[in-house]
Amino acid sequence: MSQQRRLTGPKKYVAVVLAVLFILLIWQAAAWSLPDFLMPGIPTVLERMQAAVQEAQFREGLLGSMSRLGSGYSFALLFGIGFGLVGGVLFFFREILRSAIVILQSIPSIAWVPLFLIVMGFGNLPIIVVVALAAFFPMALSVMNATESVQPVHVSAARVMGASRWQLLRRVYLPAVMPELITGAQLAFGNAWRALISAEMLIGFGQGLGRSLAYSGEIADMTGVMMNILVIAILATLIDQVVLEKFKQRVLRYQYV
Amino acid sequence: MQLRFEEVGKHFGQLEVIKGFSGEFAQGELVALVGPSGCGKSTLLHLVAGLEKPSAGKVLADGRPISGPHPSRTLVFQEHALYPWLSLQANVAMALELQGVSRQEAFELAQGWLERVNLKGFEDYYPHQVSGGMRQRTALARAFIAKPEVLLLDEPFGALDALTRMALQDVLRELIEEHQPTVLLVTHDVDEALYLADHVLVFSARPAKVLQTFNFTHCEKSHDLSEFAAERREILRLLGIKTEVAHP
Ligand SMILES: Nc1ncnc2c1ncn2[C@@H]1O[C@H](COP(=O)(O)OP(=O)(O)OP(=O)(O)O)[C@@H](O)[C@H]1O
Ligand SMILES: [Mg+2]
Numbered sequence: 001m002s003q004q005r006r007l008t009g010p011k012k013y014v015a016v017v018l019a020v021l022f023i024l025l026i027w028q029a030a031a032w033s034l035p036d037f038l039m040p041g042i043p044t045v046l047e048r049m050q051a052a053v054q055e056a057q058f059r060e061g062l063l064g065s066m067s068r069l070g071s072g073y074s075f076a077l078l079f080g081i082g083f084g085l086v087g088g089v090l091f092f093f094r095e096i097l098r099s100a101i102v103i104l105q106s107i108p109s110i111a112w113v114p115l116f117l118i119v120m121g122f123g124n125l126p127i128i129v130v131v132a133l134a135a136f137f138p139m140a141l142s143v144m145n146a147t148e149s150v151q152p153v154h155v156s157a158a159r160v161m162g163a164s165r166w167q168l169l170r171r172v173y174l175p176a177v178m179p180e181l182i183t184g185a186q187l188a189f190g191n192a193w194r195a196l197i198s199a200e201m202l203i204g205f206g207q208g209l210g211r212s213l214a215y216s217g218e219i220a221d222m223t224g225v226m227m228n229i230l231v232i233a234i235l236a237t238l239i240d241q242v243v244l245e246k247f248k249q250r251v252l253r254y255q256y257v
Numbered sequence: 258m259q260l261r262f263e264e265v266g267k268h269f270g271q272l273e274v275i276k277g278f279s280g281e282f283a284q285g286e287l288v289a290l291v292g293p294s295g296c297g298k299s300t301l302l303h304l305v306a307g308l309e310k311p312s313a314g315k316v317l318a319d320g321r322p323i324s325g326p327h328p329s330r331t332l333v334f335q336e337h338a339l340y341p342w343l344s345l346q347a348n349v350a351m352a353l354e355l356q357g358v359s360r361q362e363a364f365e366l367a368q369g370w371l372e373r374v375n376l377k378g379f380e381d382y383y384p385h386q387v388s389g390g391m392r393q394r395t396a397l398a399r400a401f402i403a404k405p406e407v408l409l410l411d412e413p414f415g416a417l418d419a420l421t422r423m424a425l426q427d428v429l430r431e432l433i434e435e436h437q438p439t440v441l442l443v444t445h446d447v448d449e450a451l452y453l454a455d456h457v458l459v460f461s462a463r464p465a466k467v468l469q470t471f472n473f474t475h476c477e478k479s480h481d482l483s484e485f486a487a488e489r490r491e492i493l494r495l496l497g498i499k500t501e502v503a504h505p
Contacts, residue, residue, distance in 0.1 A: 153337075156334070157334060158351075160330075161352045162328035175340070175342045254383045
């Protein structure tokens with residue numbers, strides 16, 4: 001596991017910086033070649049962002065978005081891991097769960113919005129449920145697949161040492177599936193984030209990121225649109241690449257030594 | 258713990274692996290099982306460990322049928338069965354933690370056991386960072402820490418070089434003499450069987466039946482096994498290996 005399969009250290013950072021520069025370059029090139037009211041340049045948008053961050057309303061909206069994301073995502077993690085582990089061990093249940101997920105996953109999570117809106121009413125709840133649903137499927141699937149392929153000798157060894165069923169789950173299955181669990185969590189985060197922004201744009205509840213983006217579009221405020229997009233990209237990258245990556249390196253420390 | 262097999266049979270679907278195996282092993286005896294690959298030796302150990310159930314007959318430990326795994330009967334696996342996500346010390350400690358011993362106490366005892374198998378200083382290493390012999394010693398420490406009454410060893414030193422193997426055989430012998438468990442040792446190495454065992458059971462190809470039993474109770478042994486040359490030749494012959502130079 002210590003093979004040099006992945007880039008580490010400074011090289012990796014250089015690659016990331018280059019990618020960011022490349023995206024910014026395309027943006028700025030578009031800004032130069034289009035009129036300002038269609039495509040604002042980077043400096044204009046950054047200025048707007050600085051101003052927005054100081055507005056209480058924008059910060060509250062942001063907080064609202066993050067709490068909806070947090071509730072929906074943690075719900076999905078909890079249930080995804082639970083169902084995935086149980087599904088991996090009980091194989092009849094596994095087939096039911098897998099078939100159900102395959103069917104349900106084919107429905108874009110945003111398609112549930114009209115239904116949830118009517119059943120649950122206008123508010124936080126339908127957005128949270130859509131986020132949870134979007135994140136649950138990849139989470140449960142990856143944990144379940146990983147649980148299925150846990151090495152039998154690892155399970156037998158624990159049984160020989162007298163492990164109970166609960167200890168087997170907690171001390172063998174869970175750590176054994178941890179690498180796939182984290183990959184699944186990252187995948188689930190991507191889904192959750194996309195579902196959050198689209199649901200907020202569609203439902204228009206609260207002053208969250210999605211709502212703020214949709215509103216800027218409605219009043220043709222392109223600087224506002226680009227600013228919201230930029231915030232969405234920065235936040236997602238920070239959560240995924242910094243928080244989840246750090247968590248991964250910490251939990252999977254044994255793979256990195 | 259005394260072990261008793263009564264007409265034990267085991268099949269997986271159509272495949273008959275063990276047929277009518279009977280035998281009785283007293284507390285503290287070391288029994289070596291040798292036989293062709295795939296004949297069912299590992300399966301026999303799994304029956305005693307309680308990981309598999311016999312299809313026919315009974316396996317009794319101290320007169321009671323074995324119904325499932327129990328920490329008093331522990332198995333050292335043929336393949337690597339250490340947990341890659343745990344340090345060596347945590348691997349050894351886990352055997353105790355699963356029995357309700359507190360983490361701190363388990364870790365302290367585990368440290369002592371790692372010292373016993375000459376792994377002092379490697380407590381915090383992960384299994385992939387140490388050699389095969391060191392992993393096997395960790396597996397032995399993990400088995401011994403629970404003070405089992407029955408110790409099942411499935412080719413514990415199979416993948417090691419001859420020198421490491423002999424050194425580990427000595428470690429094993431010391432540990433066994435100290436704790437006196439009943440040991441079933443599966444091995445492909447006839448010399449290992451001769452060196453360690455009180456009884457050597459030679460099995461036929463599948464379905465496994467005992468071809469012959471050799472007894473060495475109360476023999477003083479060293480790694481120089483020349484006095485057992487006759488038995489050695491006989492065991493090899495039973496296993497289908499030529500021991501004489503063919504004369505034209
Ligand atoms: N869980 C199982 N399901 C089906 N077949 C099995 C199972 N376990 C073992 N077998 C079969 O039983 C036979 C004996 O296997 P076993 O592992 O006991 O052999 P062995 O004597 O230990 O061989 P080796 O010396 O190569 O380790 C093999 O043919 C194997 O395919
Ligand atoms: Mg075997």
